[in-house]
Amino acid sequence: MSELTTTARPYARAIFELASESGKLTEWSETLQFMAAVASNEDARRLLDNPKLTKEAAGEILIKLCGEQIDDQAQNLAKLLAENSRISVLPEISALYEELKADAEGSADVQVTSAFEMSDAEQAKLADALKAKLGRDVNLTVEIDESIMGGVIIRAGDMVIDGSIQGRLQRMTQALNG
Numbered sequence: 001m002s003e004l005t006t007t008a009r010p011y012a013r014a015i016f017e018l019a020s021e022s023g024k025l026t027e028w029s030e031t032l033q034f035m036a037a038v039a040s041n042e043d044a045r046r047l048l049d050n051p052k053l054t055k056e057a058a059g060e061i062l063i064k065l066c067g068e069q070i071d072d073q074a075q076n077l078a079k080l081l082a083e084n085s086r087i088s089v090l091p092e093i094s095a096l097y098e099e100l101k102a103d104a105e106g107s108a109d110v111q112v113t114s115a116f117e118m119s120d121a122e123q124a125k126l127a128d129a130l131k132a133k134l135g136r137d138v139n140l141t142v143e144i145d146e147s148i149m150g151g152v153i154i155r156a157g158d159m160v161i162d163g164s165i166q167g168r169l170q171r172m173t174q175a176l177n178g
Helices: 003-022 025-040 042-048 055-069 072-083 087-104 120-134 165-177
Strands: 107-114 137-144 152-156 159-162
Touching: 003 025, 003 072, 003 087, 025 042, 025 055, 025 072, 025 087, 042 055, 042 087, 055 072, 055 087, 072 087, 087 107, 107 120, 120 137, 120 152
Parallel strands: 107 137
Antiparallel strands: 107 152, 152 159
8 A cells, every 4th residue: 555545545534424424425526636636736736845835825825726616624624734744645535535435336436448449338348247246336437558459457446457468478477587
């Protein structure tokens, strides 16, 4: 588990519990995605990473950059993250929150990397197979990466299935060298 994940997990869980109790899962999802995008922006990063900036000022700047897109609770989150020097962890908090939300909703976000374009029928067939394997509804996102040469790489949470030719070649090379 990466250090970022370890740092972000308590924040994501706390926000998820707050959102669940208030019935605002979708609103918090949108808010966290927006805040993460702002915090990841190159210009914002340069501004927020200025060593001369106080923690309080960093929180206020993040709030100003987000503008009216965030409510009072999100502003409190921004202040808390700034106070603990954790603004840079926002993208990871957002990703972990999405996992918790998907789990609660009985769905899974699955990233599929394919060497070639997949037809709608192929995507549907793959989604059905993954739904049976995971026991939940599946939201597929497909991206093309010709460097994997063929096959697919499937990522669902912590699970990774590497059925790519590139992955097979790497495993064969390791087996021959090992």
